[in-house]
Amino acid sequence: MTRAYSAEFKVRTGGKGTYEITQGIQEIVRLSQISNGLATIFIQHTSASLIIFENADPSARTDLEAFFERLIPEETDYFAHTAEGSDDMPSHIRMTLTRTSESIPIVNGRLSLGTWQGVFVYEHRRHSHSRSIAVSIIGEVQ
Amino acid sequence: MTRAYSAEFKVRTGGKGTYEITQGIQEIVRLSQISNGLATIFIQHTSASLIIFENADPSARTDLEAFFERLIPEETDYFAHTAEGSDDMPSHIRMTLTRTSESIPIVNGRLSLGTWQGVFVYEHRRHSHSRSIAVSIIGEVQ
Amino acid sequence: MTRAYSAEFKVRTGGKGTYEITQGIQEIVRLSQISNGLATIFIQHTSASLIIFENADPSARTDLEAFFERLIPEETDYFAHTAEGSDDMPSHIRMTLTRTSESIPIVNGRLSLGTWQGVFVYEHRRHSHSRSIAVSIIGEVQ
Numbered sequence: 001m002t003r004a005y006s007a008e009f010k011v012r013t014g015g016k017g018t019y020e021i022t023q024g025i026q027e028i029v030r031l032s033q034i035s036n037g038l039a040t041i042f043i044q045h046t047s048a049s050l051i052i053f054e055n056a057d058p059s060a061r062t063d064l065e066a067f068f069e070r071l072i073p074e075e076t077d078y079f080a081h082t083a084e085g086s087d088d089m090p091s092h093i094r095m096t097l098t099r100t101s102e103s104i105p106i107v108n109g110r111l112s113l114g115t116w117q118g119v120f121v122y123e124h125r126r127h128s129h130s131r132s133i134a135v136s137i138i139g140e141v142q
Numbered sequence: 143m144t145r146a147y148s149a150e151f152k153v154r155t156g157g158k159g160t161y162e163i164t165q166g167i168q169e170i171v172r173l174s175q176i177s178n179g180l181a182t183i184f185i186q187h188t189s190a191s192l193i194i195f196e197n198a199d200p201s202a203r204t205d206l207e208a209f210f211e212r213l214i215p216e217e218t219d220y221f222a223h224t225a226e227g228s229d230d231m232p233s234h235i236r237m238t239l240t241r242t243s244e245s246i247p248i249v250n251g252r253l254s255l256g257t258w259q260g261v262f263v264y265e266h267r268r269h270s271h272s273r274s275i276a277v278s279i280i281g282e283v284q
Numbered sequence: 285m286t287r288a289y290s291a292e293f294k295v296r297t298g299g300k301g302t303y304e305i306t307q308g309i310q311e312i313v314r315l316s317q318i319s320n321g322l323a324t325i326f327i328q329h330t331s332a333s334l335i336i337f338e339n340a341d342p343s344a345r346t347d348l349e350a351f352f353e354r355l356i357p358e359e360t361d362y363f364a365h366t367a368e369g370s371d372d373m374p375s376h377i378r379m380t381l382t383r384t385s386e387s388i389p390i391v392n393g394r395l396s397l398g399t400w401q402g403v404f405v406y407e408h409r410r411h412s413h414s415r416s417i418a419v420s421i422i423g424e425v426q
Contacts, residue, residue: 002144002286002422004179004281006249037288038324038420040180040245044256046196052384054330054376059365063373064380066362071213071355078208081201089205092196096206100194100259101245103324103385105420107290112418114328117384134254136180136247138144138280138422139288144286146321146423148391182322182387186398188338213355220350223343231347234338238348242336242401243387276396278322278389280286280422 005032005137010130013123016087018053018061021133022118025104026111028135035109037139041119042101044132047091048123049098055118068094068124091124098122106139147174147279152272155265158229160195160203163275164260167246168253170277177251179281183261184243186274189233190265191240197260210236210266233266240264248281289316289421294414297407300371302337302345305417306402309388310395312419319393321423325403326385328416331375332407333382339402352378352408375408382406390423 007028013019021041029039043050054060072093074086081089102119105112113119121131149170155161163183171181185192196202214235216228223231244261247254255261263273291312297303305325313323327334338344356377358370365373386403389396397403405415 002288004144006178006247006254008254036290038180038322038422040247042245042247042254044254044259046194046256046258051380052330053380057365057367060373060376063363063365064377067356067360067377070362072209076209078212079205081199081205083199089202092202093206093209096193096195097239097381099241099383103245103326103387103420105290105324105326105418107418112290112292112326112328114330114416116330117328132256134247134249136245136281138180139420146286148320148389148396150396180322182389184387184389184396186396186401188336188398188400214351218351220354221347223341223347225341231344234344235348235351238335238337239381241383245387274398276389276391278387278423280322 002140007135011121014128018120020118020120032137033141034137034139035142037106040103040136042134047125048131049095050102051098051120051122052117054116056116087126094124144282149277153263156270160262162260162262174279175283176279176281177284179248182245182278184276189267190273191237192244193240193262193264194259196258229268236266286424291419295405298412302404304402304404316421317425318421318423319426321390324387324420326418331409332415333379334386335382335404335406336401338400340400371410378408
């Protein structure tokens with residue numbers, strides 16, 4: 001029998017950077033009782049995004065942040081959308097270059113992630129924010 | 143009871159830029175009668191893409207376009223794939239850096255978008271095109 | 285009647301570049317017997333990714349590779365995450381800028397791809413690797 005299950009939760013971020021949420025998603029999959037199907041994680045914001053990224057060595061995430069700071073500097077002189085601060089327009093572009101949703105197959109009641117994969121909220125604003133995540137799980141209950 | 147619902151529609155674009163389709167997707171969700179599940183929007187092209195982006199202030203979309211024009215200029219001298227015009231290869235790269243599909247949870251019969259989120263077709267070619275969008279909705283009918 | 289179907293397969297890559305897997309996915313859709321629904325393809329790695337890209341003229345993929353080599357050069361001097369080789373950190377960034385999963389509607393038992401769209405594994409490491417792909421298919425069996 002197939003069913004659909006939905007959940008929402010919030011993540012408090014502490015400024016630019018990545019915040020792992022893999023365990024929280026795994027727990028929602030467990031609560032759904034769906035053993036075979038698909039989990040979709042969706043972030044309800046336009047200045048933060050999601051990534052699946054290596055979760056072993058934090059230096060990889062530091063380098064990723066350094067790359068984005070150089071690719072879309074806050075001091076970009078041609079930006080017109082600056083009313084909400086110099087980190088606002090870069091945050092919209094960073095979000096567009098990463099992902100608003102991630103979809104992960106569920107097999108035997110677990111996210112079928114690779115060994116080094118984690119799911120992260122990627123905060124693009126300088127200040128702390130509460131970020132809302134919606135999760136949709138669809139599949140077969142055993 | 144779960145069901146799958148599919149629909150297709152076309153968007154006429156008027157050259158490079160973003161074209162909001164949120165209301166059209168919302169209407170398809172309503173027609174599907176699915177109250178809890180997942181909507182996936184898919185664009186059937188390799189020189190246009192989809193983004194979820196802030197839909198309040200159009201200046202954010204103007205700045206996004208300016209960013210992509212600088213990141214992948216039409217005059218890039220090392221491109222070999224130029225038979226279809228100088229805007230063709232940049233359009234394939236822009237498409238790869240954004241999204242071919244967007245997946246959005248459905249809760250209580252509505253897309254669970256955040257306050258400022260809209261779904262947009264992102265046209266990367268200079269001329270007007272008719273773009274085909276396929277929509278898949280899966281979930282529980284109340 | 286709706287059902288969920290899952291499959292896994294491996295792709296042997298031969299260094300940086302794109303490897304088409306469209307026919308393999310289409311075959312999995314056929315085996316699933318699902319005629320209307322959604323196929324999600326997920327790559328279980330953080331140094332390879334997926335793209336949907338034009339599959340007619342290989343020069344477009346050559347130019348894409350040239351673009352990424354310039355955007356994230358292996359010789360980037362500010363990278364700290366270098367223990368696994370100079371192609372490792374660029375591979376994590378390339379992966380973040382492209383996609384870990386692709387979702388494609390299924391209509392009448394087939395992926396609803398556009399005429400020129402193919403699904404590709406995008407290998408970002410210099411050496412050959414075996415890459416694991418998980419596929420989730422959900423929808424109605426006719």
